[in-house]
Structures are given as C-alpha cells and as structure tokens.
Amino acid sequence: MEGKVSRASRKLESSPIQELSQLAQTCGAINLAEGFPDFPAPPHLKAAALSAITADFNQYRHVQGICHLLATQMKDHHGIAVNALSDFVICCGQSEAFAASIFAIVDPGDEVLLFDPAYETYESCILLAGGIPVYVPLSPPDWSFKKDELMKYFTSRTKAVVLNSPHNPTGKVFTKDELETISEACKIMECFAITDEVYEYITYDRELHISLASLPGMQERTIITSSLSKTFSVTGWRIGWACAPANIASAIRNIHVKITDSAPAPFQEAALTALQSPPDYYCSLRTEYEARRDYVVQILSVLGFQVRFKPKGSVFIFAELPDHCELSDIEFVKKLIEKAGVAAVPGCGFFHTTRQPQDGEKYQRRYIRFAFCKSGETLSAARQKMEKCVNEDGQLCL
Amino acid sequence: MILSASGAHHYEMPLSLRSFTSLKRALLSSSSPSLLLRGSSLVPTMAASSTTTVSSTDAGAQLNQSAPSSPPVQVAKRLEKFKTTIFTQMSSLAIKHNAINLGQGFPNFDGPDFVKDAAIEAIKAGKNQYARGYGVPDLNSAIASRFQKDTSLVVDPEKEVTVTSGCTEAIAATILGLVNPGDEVVLFAPFYDSYEAVLSMAGANIKCITLRPPDFAVPLEELKSVVSANTKAIMINTPHNPTGKMFTWEELEFIAKLCKENDVLVFTDEVYDKLSFEMEHISMASLPGMFNRTVTLNSLGKTFSLTGWKIGWAVAPPQLTWGVRQAHSFLTFATSTPMQFAAATALQTSDSYYEELKRDYLAKKAILVEGLEAVGFVVYPSSGTYFVVVDHTPFGFENDVAFCEHLIEEVGVVAIPTSVFYLNPEEGKNLVRFTFCKDEATLRGAVERMKQKLRKR
Numbered sequence: 001m002e003g004k005v006s007r008a009s010r011k012l013e014s015s016p017i018q019e020l021s022q023l024a025q026t027c028g029a030i031n032l033a034e035g036f037p038d039f040p041a042p043p044h045l046k047a048a049a050l051s052a053i054t055a056d057f058n059q060y061r062h063v064q065g066i067c068h069l070l071a072t073q074m075k076d077h078h079g080i081a082v083n084a085l086s087d088f089v090i091c092c093g094q095s096e097a098f099a100a101s102i103f104a105i106v107d108p109g110d111e112v113l114l115f116d117p118a119y120e121t122y123e124s125c126i127l128l129a130g131g132i133p134v135y136v137p138l139s140p141p142d143w144s145f146k147k148d149e150l151m152k153y154f155t156s157r158t159k160a161v162v163l164n165s166p167h168n169p170t171g172k173v174f175t176k177d178e179l180e181t182i183s184e185a186c187k188i189m190e191c192f193a194i195t196d197e198v199y200e201y202i203t204y205d206r207e208l209h210i211s212l213a214s215l216p217g218m219q220e221r222t223i224i225t226s227s228l229s230k231t232f233s234v235t236g237w238r239i240g241w242a243c244a245p246a247n248i249a250s251a252i253r254n255i256h257v258k259i260t261d262s263a264p265a266p267f268q269e270a271a272l273t274a275l276q277s278p279p280d281y282y283c284s285l286r287t288e289y290e291a292r293r294d295y296v297v298q299i300l301s302v303l304g305f306q307v308r309f310k311p312k313g314s315v316f317i318f319a320e321l322p323d324h325c326e327l328s329d330i331e332f333v334k335k336l337i338e339k340a341g342v343a344a345v346p347g348c349g350f351f352h353t354t355r356q357p358q359d360g361e362k363y364q365r366r367y368i369r370f371a372f373c374k375s376g377e378t379l380s381a382a383r384q385k386m387e388k389c390v391n392e393d394g395q396l397c398l
Numbered sequence: 399m400i401l402s403a404s405g406a407h408h409y410e411m412p413l414s415l416r417s418f419t420s421l422k423r424a425l426l427s428s429s430s431p432s433l434l435l436r437g438s439s440l441v442p443t444m445a446a447s448s449t450t451t452v453s454s455t456d457a458g459a460q461l462n463q464s465a466p467s468s469p470p471v472q473v474a475k476r477l478e479k480f481k482t483t484i485f486t487q488m489s490s491l492a493i494k495h496n497a498i499n500l501g502q503g504f505p506n507f508d509g510p511d512f513v514k515d516a517a518i519e520a521i522k523a524g525k526n527q528y529a530r531g532y533g534v535p536d537l538n539s540a541i542a543s544r545f546q547k548d549t550s551l552v553v554d555p556e557k558e559v560t561v562t563s564g565c566t567e568a569i570a571a572t573i574l575g576l577v578n579p580g581d582e583v584v585l586f587a588p589f590y591d592s593y594e595a596v597l598s599m600a601g602a603n604i605k606c607i608t609l610r611p612p613d614f615a616v617p618l619e620e621l622k623s624v625v626s627a628n629t630k631a632i633m634i635n636t637p638h639n640p641t642g643k644m645f646t647w648e649e650l651e652f653i654a655k656l657c658k659e660n661d662v663l664v665f666t667d668e669v670y671d672k673l674s675f676e677m678e679h680i681s682m683a684s685l686p687g688m689f690n691r692t693v694t695l696n697s698l699g700k701t702f703s704l705t706g707w708k709i710g711w712a713v714a715p716p717q718l719t720w721g722v723r724q725a726h727s728f729l730t731f732a733t734s735t736p737m738q739f740a741a742a743t744a745l746q747t748s749d750s751y752y753e754e755l756k757r758d759y760l761a762k763k764a765i766l767v768e769g770l771e772a773v774g775f776v777v778y779p780s781s782g783t784y785f786v787v788v789d790h791t792p793f794g795f796e797n798d799v800a801f802c803e804h805l806i807e808e809v810g811v812v813a814i815p816t817s818v819f820y821l822n823p824e825e826g827k828n829l830v831r832f833t834f835c836k837d838e839a840t841l842r843g844a845v846e847r848m849k850q851k852l853r854k855r
Contacts, residue, residue, distance in 0.1 A: 036527040046526070050518050056508040059706045092563045092708065095731040103599065107474045108579075124728040128574060129474070159472070235528045236735030238563065238708075251473040258595040259570045260563040264734045265706025266517075
C-alpha cells in the first residue's frame with residue numbers, strides 16, 4: 001500500500017524538528033524549539049473571540065472588515081495602496097496563504113528561488129505544485145548575499161522568488177539595498193515575489209521591516225503573505241492572508257476556496273479587534289521581545305555559543321556551536337534535551353545547499369536555533385538548567 | 399511576465415460581479431460545455447456576511463478601476479478548474495434581491511451552547527497556540543471513539559486519525575497526498591465542486607459516472623466498465639450532496655468488490671452521516687476488506703451547525719494516513735486549537751443529541767418537501783443530507799441557471815443550479831437544489847413566496 005502514496009508527498013520526509021520535539025516532550029524538556037509563545041494571548045483579543053462565539057458568528061463567513069484594516073495598515077506602514085475589496089484573501093494562517101499562492105502561480109517545471117537557510121515548509125509546497133526549488137545561499141556569519149551571485153540563480157524558468165523577512169531561522173531583516181537587488185532581479189526576469197512577513201512587527205534596534213512590495217515596480221508582481229499569529233500570539237487561531245493585485249488575488253482565492261473554503265469564523269471577527277490595536281500594543285510587543293532577545297543572546301554567549309549575528313527581527317537566535325564542540329547540530333540538540341533538559345532546533349533542517357566556506361567546515365551542521373518567544377520564567381529556567389551542565393570555564397559541556 | 403513554454407495563458411480580468419442576466423447570456427451563448435463553466439469565471443468571492451455587505455455593483459466598479467494595467471500575469475494552468483463557487487455568487491444575488499436563501503448549505507441557526515461554551519473555555523484557558531499538526535490528542539481520541547460507535551471499527555487515534563481545517567481540507571489533503579499526476583480517479587456526478595478542482599490540481603485523470611433521477615442509483619455495469627487496474631481511487635459522497643442519495647449496501651458491496659479485484663482506494667466524504675433519514679448510513683470502511691484501502695472523511699460543521707469553525711478529519715490506515723498528513727502539513731500546518739477542544743466535547747455527546755438533530759431536520763424537510771410539491775416541482779426523494787433536488791422544468795425555463803435567476807429576481811428565493819456539479823453541465827440542467835438547514839419560519843416564508851409567485855408554464 002505504500003505505493004499508494006503520491007510521488008510528490010513521498011518526496012517529503014518527516015521533519016527532524018518534529019522527531020526531536022517528541023523527544024523533548026518525553027523528557028519534559030523546556031521548549032525553546034518551536035516558535036510559539038508560552039505566555040497568554042492578549043486579553044482584548046480573547047475577549048473579542050469569546051464575544052464572537054457567543055454572538056453566533058459561527059457559520060462560514062468572509063469578514064471584509066479585515067481587508068479594510070489591512071489595507072489601511074499597508075498604506076500607513078509601507079505606502080502601498082491596495083484595494084480592500086479585491087486584493088486580499090483571508091486564509092487559515094499564513095501557511096495556507098502561502099500554499100494557495102504557490103498553487104496559484106507555480107506550474108510543473110517552474111523554478112522558485114529561495115534563500116538558504118529557509119523555513120522547511122516553503123519547499124514542500126513548491127514540490128507539491130510540481131515546481132523546482134532553487135536555493136540561493138546566505139553566507140554566514142551575517143547571512144548576506146552578493147548581487148551578482150543572485151542573478152546567477154535565475155533562469156528562463158524562474159517563476160518566483162520567496163522572501164521571508166524578518167527571517168526564520170537567522171533573525172535577519174533584509175536591508176533596503178538587498179531588497180533593491182532582489183527587486184531589480186525580479187523586474188529584469190519578469191517574475192513574481194512571494195513574501196512571508198509574519199514577523200513584520202517583531203524587529204529590534206529600531207530596525208524597521210520594509211515590505212518588498214513597496215519598492216518601485218514591485219507591487220504588481222508581489223504576493224504578500226502574513227498573519228495574526230506572531231504579532232498577536234495566537235498561533236493556534238489560523239488567521240492569515242495573502243495580498244496581491246486583483247487578478248492574482250482572485251486566483252489565490254479560488255484555490256483557497258477549494259483547500260479550506262474559509263478561515264475560522266469567530267477568529268476572523270476577533271481579527272477586527274486585533275487589527276485595531278493601538279500603536280502602544282506594537283511598541284510593547286517590540287520592547288518586550290527585544291528584552292528577551294538580549295537576555296538569550298547574553299546567556300548563550302556566556303555558555304560558549306558563538307552569536308556572531310544578533311537577530312534584528314523574528315523570535316529566533318541562530319547560534320553557532322562552541323568552537324571546541326565536535327558534535328553535529330543534531331547530536332548536540334539531542335544531548336541538550338537529554339542532559340540539560342532544554343530543547344532547541346538543529347539548523348541542518350533549514351539548510352538545503354552544500355556550499356562550504358573556505359575553511360572547509362560544513363557550517364550547515366554547526367547552527368542551533370533557539371526560540372525566545374517564551375515567558376521570562378521559562379527563559380530563566382532554561383538558563384538555570386543549562387548552567388548545571390557547564391565546565392570550569394562556565395561553558396556548556398555535554 | 400514570463401510566458402510558459404506551452405503557450406501564453408492570458409489571465410482574463412476577473413468578470414465584475416455583474417447582474418445574473420448577463421451571466422446567463424454569457425452561459426447560454428456558449429456552444430461548448432466547458433465554456434459554460436468558464437462563463438462563471440474567476441470572480442472574486444464577495445461572500446455573504448451579515449456584518450459587512452458589499453454591493454455587487456460597487457465591487458464590480460471597484461474591480462475595473464483597481465485592476466492594474468500590468469502585463470498579462472502568468473497564473474498556473476490548473477486555475478482553469480478553479481472558478482468562483484456558484485454558492486457565493488448566489489449568496490451575493492440573494493442579498494441584492496432580498497431573497498430567502500435556500501441555496502448555500504449552512505444553517506441560519508447556531509450550534510449548541512455546550513459546544514460553544516467548550517470553545518470559550520478553551521480560549522480562556524489559554525489554548526491559543528499551535529496544536530499538534532495532526533490533531534489535539536483529545537480530539538483524535540474522540541474521533542476514534544465516535545468512529546468505533548458508528549462502524550464497529552477500532553482505529554488508532556495516533557496513527558489513523560488526522561484533523562484538518564474542515565472536510566474541505568481533508569479532501570484536498572487526501573487527494574494531494576495520495577493521487578499522482580495521470581492517476582485515474584472515478585467520480586460520481588453530480589459532485590461537490592471541490593472534488594473536481596482538487597483532482598485537477600493533482601493532475602488526475604477523472605472518469606465520471608453520472609447518477610440519474612429519479613433515484614440516482616449507481617449504474618453498476620457502467621461503473622464496472624470504467625474501473626480497471628489503472629484506477630487509483632473511487633470517490634464516494636454518502637449521504638450525497640446535492641441529491642440526498644445514500645449509497646446502499648448492494649452498491650457499496652459492488653464497489654468494494656471492484657476495488658479489491660483491481661487494488662483501488664476509496665475516498666469517502668461522509669459529512670452528512672448524522673443526517674441520514676430514510677436508511678442507515680453505511681461507511682465503506684466497515685465493509686469486509688475495505689478499511690485498509692479507505693480514507694473516511696468527515697467534519698464537525700454539519701452535525702453541530704458550526705460550519706465556520708473548520709474542524710474536519712480523515713480516518714485511514716497508517717500507510718494512507720501518512721500521505722494525508724504530509725499534504726495537510728503543507729496546506730495549513732495545524733488546525734484551530736480552541737475549536738479542536740470544543741469538537742472533542744461535541745463528539746463525546748450522547749446519542750440523544752443526534753436523535754434530536756434528526757427529528758428537527760425531518761420536521762424542516764417535511765415543510766420544504768410538501769411545499770415544493772404543492773408549488774409544482776417534481777421532488778426527488780432525498781434519503782439524507784439537508785438537501786433536496788427537484789426538476790424545475792414544469793415552470794418552462796430552458797435550464798437550471800435561467801430558472802434560478804428567475805427564482806431570485808421574481809420570486810425572492812435562492813436555489814442552486816445543479817449543472818455546476820457535473821462535468822457536463824447539460825446533464826444537470828433540469829435540476830436545482832434546495833436546502834432545508836434553515837429555521838422553520840424561513841422555510842415557510844420561502845414556500846409561501848413560491849406558492850404566490852411561481853407559475854407553471
């Protein structure tokens with residue numbers, strides 16, 4: 001019967017993240033692996049959801065008000081003028097928005113560029129649609145890329161570039177220059193850009209997230225995807241969206257309608273409240289996450305990790321294993337779970353290229369991703385646990 | 399934009415949501431059946447929403463203004479099969495004409511308090527983050543228990559149950575996870591519109607068998623002639639939308655035999671299983687030798703009148719579940735967490751809930767069916783679901799679309815033209831579908847309007 005599984009889905013393997021996650025659960029480890037908060041969702045949001053359920057907003061619906069609020073945000077934050085009536089598709093999370101976007105534009109044989117390391121799901125969607133993922137490596141330690149190098153990855157079959165910024169797993173925020181480089185390439189090669197901007201409001205050191213679609217000539221070829229999940233700590237509500245020119249949005253919508261038909265109704269109502277949160281909310285969000293980032297960067301540095309790149313956005317730190325450590329990332333994480341009782345994610349799951357830096361070391365097996373979207377108590381407890389496993393130099397020794 | 403090697407695929411400007419009259423003209427002027435579908439082109443779904451209504455003419459004007467004069471954009475070829483659903487078009491028109499909507503299949507009454515309370519408790523208790531991808535353990539268990547009560551089959555909630563965003567997603571995940579490009583899949587027409595669209599997304603080769611009035615029985619010999627060693631799967635929907643037909647033991651046994659002989663899978667959509675009125679619902683998975691080759695799909699929405707919560711599931715043996723889970727993880731990753739907890743509570747309810755559900759729906763059905771017969775429709779017997787299909791030809795319209803237009807504009811009632819549920823729309827042109835998942839006052843109101851204003855020709 002195994003022959004019955006589709007060829008496409010057989011290419012997709014069980015994620016190492018999931019397996020280690022199960023080990024972490026079995027060992028009762030502190031979870032700094034998965035990117036969702038362990039602190040409560042904002043009270044004003046929960047209240048809105050409760051009201052919606054009580055007021056019988058429980059049948060299939062499309063809450064148009066969400067689109068109007070998003071359109072206003074795009075105008076105010078990015079200077080992008082979109083049509084609330086035609087340019088949005090409300091989906092079950094950014095996950096579905098991305099999948100629907102891929103299915104809307106990728107034909108079998110189309111190439112899609114991704115920056116490496118990359119969130120593992122993008123590739124799977126592309127493969128499922130019959131597309132070919134092509135990886136552009138970002139170079140450590142600062143995860144940069146060269147302009148002329150980027151062009152080499154485009155061919156006449158390139159349909160789209162996927163841009164995730166702020167970036168999971170590195171925490172990089174693509175700079176204006178980098179966005180200009182990407183946009184020039186897209187315009188020359190006449191291809192789409194699909195952005196994943198779920199961490200758009202989680203940036204640090206006064207760095208601002210710039211939406212690729214706001215660059216000249218980009219709005220007409222960019223599909224923006226994002227969601228409530230990370231901004232509002234409601235990853236389990238599944239409210240996301242795609243925003244694109246009307247023609248493309250229509251295509252995405254038609255796919256979405258056949259995949260899920262509608263995002264959960266009461267949470268769409270609650271989204272209206274979320275999207276009307278005052279500026280204070282976004283300030284606090286940033287400030288609180290920045291404090292967590294600083295805390296974890298400090299702990300990891302003291303423990304011997306090499307944090308040569310401090311994240312400018314997202315809820316992740318991509319830390320390099322201590323110099324002296326001879327373990328691979330997977331081996332290290334396994335020991336971290338078993339001996340220190342702390343779970344993180346081995347970086348290899350995010351890498352897809354095999355290019356090696358000049359010193360010959362395989363950097364793709366040297367990175368660990370820590371999530372810091374956790375309460376102060378959790379982060380503190382994690383620190384204490386790891387501190388129990390240090391050598392006389394105070395460095396983590398497993 | 400880059401033109402594909404196989405030729406330019408100019409993406410047409412989405413038709414503005416113009417009046418149904420011109421849509422009818424477009425549909426009727428086309429000679430080829432496929433154009434009939436293309437006529438109901440890629441219109442943005444301006445779904446009915448009680449809080450935020452958009453007038454269709456405004457939307458149309460806006461669309462024309464907003465569409466950028468950008469180069470022809472290259473959308474995927476699979477989009478040809480992905481049209482705006484007829485449901486949302488009808489709903490928009492219903493609003494415009496203040497028509498009573500017996501078209502779209504969701505209730506105008508709400509779900510039970512005990513289930514809503516469970517969701518509220520879950521949100522308050524902080525269950526608002528990602529659930530385990532294939533389902534919250536409590537819900538997987540509840541689904542397995544319910545499945546056992548219904549079929550006597552014992553399934554492993556960890557390995558054989560997958561939770562999805564509604565049955566719509568379960569269907570998409572099943573097809574995308576298990577069907578290869580070029581695989582033959584048998585479909586029975588009329589069919590729920592997502593089947594064909596997702597099958598074409600998977601590149602399947604569809605073999606369609608038409609179920610015909612008056613009893614929409616499966617034409618067994620025709621089915622046999624179409625199934626071979628090349629067949630990958632047969633899709634079944636029982637109780638059946640739109641006809642209300644329920645597959646009989648004999649039909650299921652016949653299909654099972656063909657499947658076993660030819661090593662064929664079955665994907666069975668059973669969302670209306672608790673709305674079975676004239677006979678007992680039978681799950682294909684419960685037939686001897688069939689569990690290992692069947693994916694059983696279901697959801698919370700229809701049974702508990704919470705269609706907007708999007709909680710569905712697939713029950714299948716591990717080797718098939720794996721494919722479903724893979725596709726699901728890349729389609730939506732995880733399903734709404736608080737609703738899953740509430741769904742677990744719902745599924746643990748006693749049988750008295752289902753008995754009362756049936757009683758309520760039977761009463762509603764009686765109002766509608768008696769009313770439709772009195773008005774002059776030929777009403778086909780519906781054994782299950784909350785749908786009834788009728789022959790509208792006594793009223794003298796050339797096809798279902800024309801009839802439905804008249805029904806909305808002149809009578810003030812919405813029905814769904816069933817031709818959209820067929821590969822060849824000609825086969826459905828005499829039928830329209832009414833739903834009775836509405837409160838009794840609404841049903842009586844609709845019947846009254848039809849009695850007063852619908853005249854035989």
